[in-house]
Amino acid sequence: MRSLCRMKQLFFTLCVALAVPGLARADCYVEYKAKQDDPLRLHYGISRLPGVTCPPRGEAAEALSGSLAQDGWTLLGVVATSTEEPGQKKRADAGAYYLRY
Template sequence: MKTILTSLALLLSLALPSAALADCYVGYKAKQDSPLRLHYGVLALPGSCPAPSAAQATAASRLAAGGWTLLTVLSTSGAEPDDQMKANAGEYYLRY
């Protein structure tokens, strides 16, 4: 009976998706030159929030690939952004 329960527990753990690590959401400001354009956005980093310098480096490289320069990281949080943050980020919510 014990082996049946152990096997059943193992089967269920394989069948159900494992709990994914929560994303880290980074709020930032970025710019483009010629002409000057600014935007606020939110990007997601997989897993728990890294050190501020690592979050800044990752955000800077992702934005640079899109032709943007990171100005500042405003916040990092393991909680999903609220509706106001999503609205403020607009088209830049999870774009990078």
């Protein structure tokens, strides 16, 4: 009886150990607004931070700022973060800036 209980504990521990890394691999979708100067241009976009759970907005902004800056864009702010893949309306709103950065 004792060994059966021990086996159940080991099985449970193994299941948890296998499940947790899978959860940690969820992508994070970041909705943001950015601008360029001279002439002033604005855009709304959605970016994906692969293989991470969603960080706080400040950390998401840091992760995204560098990619935007390479093309001359300045991040104005992170609108939202989510592990859910954006729906068709949000994809359409982002247009060419859906998963561009």
